[in-house]
Amino acid sequence: MEQISLDQVFRENNLKRTKLRIALLGCLINAKHAQSYIDLKERLGIEVDKSTLYRNLSAFEEAGIIHRINDHSGVSKYAFGKVDNHEGNHAHFVCEQCETVFCVEENLNFEIKVPKGFKTRSVQTIITGICSAC
Amino acid sequence: MEQISLDQVFRENNLKRTKLRIALLGCLINAKHAQSYIDLKERLGIEVDKSTLYRNLSAFEEAGIIHRINDHSGVSKYAFGKVDNHEGNHAHFVCEQCETVFCVEENLNFEIKVPKGFKTRSVQTIITGICSAC
DNA sequence: TTTCAAATGCAACTAAGTTGCATTTGTATT
């Protein structure tokens, strides 16, 4: 696995290197599955302001550092990396029991025909089922 | 196109045939794209109680009469029919501009490999892009 | 070390969706 330099990520995206951002991005990188606001808040340990956290998540998302997943629960979850790389998109697996969201590493490279006049920009796939732990 | 009898749908699913349900299901059947709570409320015209509407949407969803779509906006949208029929799943197209959600009629019949121990139950695909009207 | 935009913290707000409970209504039964 390739080592990631946080400093580089921040510099490349014109984001100031603050304590919270370092901790937050660390959380997201090390997470084994997608994290909600609540998950992140707990994981961070330190007291964090809600709006600051959300603003940072938005900033990271806009910069393409993380991506947001919206499953059936209505609560947004965030995961490190982009949904689509040069080889295709990846899917998300949502466990019905524990509600954990995993990024499925297999790349999807299918095309979906859309009606005339429609232009596709991105494709997100959500799989529901039962995870190995449940 | 096949004619649908609302009475039959209600009877089959053990749902009482109320004024609101008839109007609501009518709205959903006739809609050209997926409807949010707000869309439905406006479309119905009549005064509707929020919780009653939501409860009915849940009831319809549980009965498999309609399905719920969760796009990036965080607001649930509802569309008539099931996501998956005997031929595969259908995808949803979300317009980035007008936020309209369309059901894409093409059936998807691909398989996604999930990690060992994971069991897939359903697959939902969301396409974002620009619709023909925008 | 100064400077300034960008980031933070706080409080107040918005909006989606839920819950509990009293009242009403659809339908099955007599």
Place this chain on the structure above:
DNA sequence: AATACAAATGCAACTTAGTTGCATTTGAAA
């Protein structure tokens, strides 16, 4: 047609995710 009862409705109050405006603080560049 009258009765009976569960299921559906309406209302009010609540919960929770996420946002906004603004004063204060801080990172980094000059």
